[in-house]
Amino acid sequence: xxxxxxxxxxxxxxxxxxxxxxxxxxxxxxxxxxxxxxxxxxxxxxxxxxxxxxxxxxxxxxxxxxxxxxxxxxxxxxxxxxxxxxxxxxxxxxxxxxxxxxxxxxxxxxxxxxxxxxxxxxxxxxxxxxxxxxxxxxxxxxxxxxxxxxxxxxxxxxxxxxxxxxxxxxxxxxxxxxxxxxxxxxxxxxxxxxxxxxxxxxxxxxxx
Amino acid sequence: xxxxxxxxxxxxxxxxxxxxxxxxxxxxxxxxxxxxxxxxxxxxxxxxxxxxxxxxxxxxxxxxxxxxxxxxxxxxxxxxxxxxxxxxxxxxxxxxxxxxxxxxxxxxxxxxxxxxxxxxxxxxxxxxxxxxxxxxxxxxxxxxxxxxxxxxxxxxxxxxxxxxxxxxxxxxxxxxxxxxxxxxxxxxxxxxxxxxxxxxxxxxxxxx
Numbered sequence: 001x002x003x004x005x006x007x008x009x010x011x012x013x014x015x016x017x018x019x020x021x022x023x024x025x026x027x028x029x030x031x032x033x034x035x036x037x038x039x040x041x042x043x044x045x046x047x048x049x050x051x052x053x054x055x056x057x058x059x060x061x062x063x064x065x066x067x068x069x070x071x072x073x074x075x076x077x078x079x080x081x082x083x084x085x086x087x088x089x090x091x092x093x094x095x096x097x098x099x100x101x102x103x104x105x106x107x108x109x110x111x112x113x114x115x116x117x118x119x120x121x122x123x124x125x126x127x128x129x130x131x132x133x134x135x136x137x138x139x140x141x142x143x144x145x146x147x148x149x150x151x152x153x154x155x156x157x158x159x160x161x162x163x164x165x166x167x168x169x170x171x172x173x174x175x176x177x178x179x180x181x182x183x184x185x186x187x188x189x190x191x192x193x194x195x196x197x198x199x200x201x202x203x204x205x206x207x208x
Numbered sequence: 209x210x211x212x213x214x215x216x217x218x219x220x221x222x223x224x225x226x227x228x229x230x231x232x233x234x235x236x237x238x239x240x241x242x243x244x245x246x247x248x249x250x251x252x253x254x255x256x257x258x259x260x261x262x263x264x265x266x267x268x269x270x271x272x273x274x275x276x277x278x279x280x281x282x283x284x285x286x287x288x289x290x291x292x293x294x295x296x297x298x299x300x301x302x303x304x305x306x307x308x309x310x311x312x313x314x315x316x317x318x319x320x321x322x323x324x325x326x327x328x329x330x331x332x333x334x335x336x337x338x339x340x341x342x343x344x345x346x347x348x349x350x351x352x353x354x355x356x357x358x359x360x361x362x363x364x365x366x367x368x369x370x371x372x373x374x375x376x377x378x379x380x381x382x383x384x385x386x387x388x389x390x391x392x393x394x395x396x397x398x399x400x401x402x403x404x405x406x407x408x409x410x411x412x413x414x415x416x
Contacts, residue, residue, distance in 0.1 A: 048348075048349065048350065049349075052345075052348070052349035052350075056345040056348070056349060083408065086404070086407065086408070090404075110401075113402075114405075117402065117405075120406065120409050120410065121402075121405055121406065121409060122409055123405075124405065124408040124409060127401055127404040127405035127407075127408050128405065130397075130400075130401040130404060131398070131401035131402060131405060133397070133401075134394075134397035134398040134400070134401045135398060137260075137264040137394050137397065138390075138394045138395065138398060140256075140260070140264070141256070141257075141260035141264060141390050141394055142256065142260075142390075143387060143390050143391060143394065145395075145398060146375070149371060149372070149375070152367065152368060152371040153368060153398075153399065153402055154402070156364040156365075156367055156368050157364075157368075157399065157402045157403045157406050158406045158410075159360065159364055160360060160361065160364050160365075160403060160406075161403055161406035161407050161410055162406075162410060163357060163360040164357070164407070165407060165410050167354075167357070179351060180407075182346075182349050182350075182351050183351060184404065184407065186342075186345050186346045186349055186351065187346065187353075188400050188403075189338075189341070189342035189345065190339070190342040190343060190346060190353060190361075191361065191365065191399070191400075191403070192338075192342070192396050192399075192400075193318075193335055193338040193339035193341075193342045194321075194325065194329075194339065194361055194362070194365045195365045195368060195369055195396075195399070196294070196298075196335040196338060196392065197322075197325075197329055197331075197332065197335035197336065197339060198328065198329065198365050198366045198368075198369035198370075199294065199335075199369050199372070199373060199388075199392065200291065200294070200332040200335050201328050201329060201330055201332060202328070202366075202369055202370060202373050
């Protein structure tokens with residue numbers, strides 16, 4: 001297809017398409033003449049991925065690029081690629097880490113919380129860093145998370161995460177990474193909305 | 209205490225404190241002389257609430273004001289106050305709504321999802337509007353939520369919401385509203401971080 005059709009089908013403005021090509025995020029079209037290039041479904045797919053991450057997911061360009069780089073140079077096991085791509089989502093992501101385990105003296109709130117969350121909550125970066133920030137914020141607001149609450153959160157969120165990961169198409173590494181990254185970012189608002197809907201339905205019984 | 213001590217103890221800059229007073233978000237101090245005013249723990253508490261909502265919670269000023277207005281003029285049942293305050297958190301909140309139930313022809317994705325979420329998921333605004341946006345985003349990204357996934361999410365998130373609401377201090381309406389609003393906003397990042405931690409712990413087994 002010509003670039004005009006790519007623009008129309010993706011809904012991404014021409015200037016943005018050109019920007020993504022210049023930035024190396026989208027491969028250039030296949031040259032068909034001195035002034036023309038053609039684009040295919042892979043371009044369309046990549047454009048949609050970029051937009052999902054940046055617009056719907058609110059990811060900055062730098063982290064979007066990191067994720068695209070992992071997709072463009074598949075290396076290591078699927079699990080390792082997923083781990084690196086999902087890590088790149090986090091603002092708290094350490095730049096490079098040989099080990100993926102948080103140092104024993106770091107993230108004291110997250111470390112204490114992990115005890116109550118139960119089985120399967122070893123403190124791993126960058127989620128540990130993210131949990132530490134979130135726990136600090138509730139503590140500063142005067143509503144720290146009680147151990148009993150963590151004992152409820154742990155198994156329920158573990159079950160949710162299990163169901164989510166069982167849906168990852170592991171046979172195709174690139175698709176598996178895309179799926180994991182989009183799922184992590186775009187499903188958070190879905191879960192948040194369902195939780196709020198539950199609150200709204202329960203509130204009148206509880207506090208009425 | 210003098211305003212300097214209020215600034216120091218709250219960590220909120222003097223210019224911001226003065227701004228909040230001008231905007232009617234923080235009551236003025238008690239006048240002690242022509243040039244002096246004194247502040248008490250209620251001022252400190254209010255300042256911390258404002259900062260939690262705006263800084264940690266990322267809430268815009270307009271919605272923060274709406275919530276403070278509900279706290280400053282308690283009216284109706286505790287459940288009703290909580291409902292209005294939590295509704296004011298949402299970008300999708302309708303300006304005024306006599307009924308809290310989504311119209312039958314609106315939010316088709318949320319309506320379809322509610323079927324699979326199970327018991328206790330009647331479609332109520334504004335969470336229904338929020339769910340609709342979140343579902344549209346995952347659909348546009350090519351990873352729509354499958355019914356089976358919703359069947360997992362429903363009961364687990366309902367259990368989480370139940371535990372959360374059982375902790376609301378209903379005896380004190382103002383405190384109950386503050387608690388509900390802060391809990392809704394500031395616990396979302398906690399839950400998101402725990403889910404990511406679970407993903408990181410499961411991923412190697414699943415996809416390795």
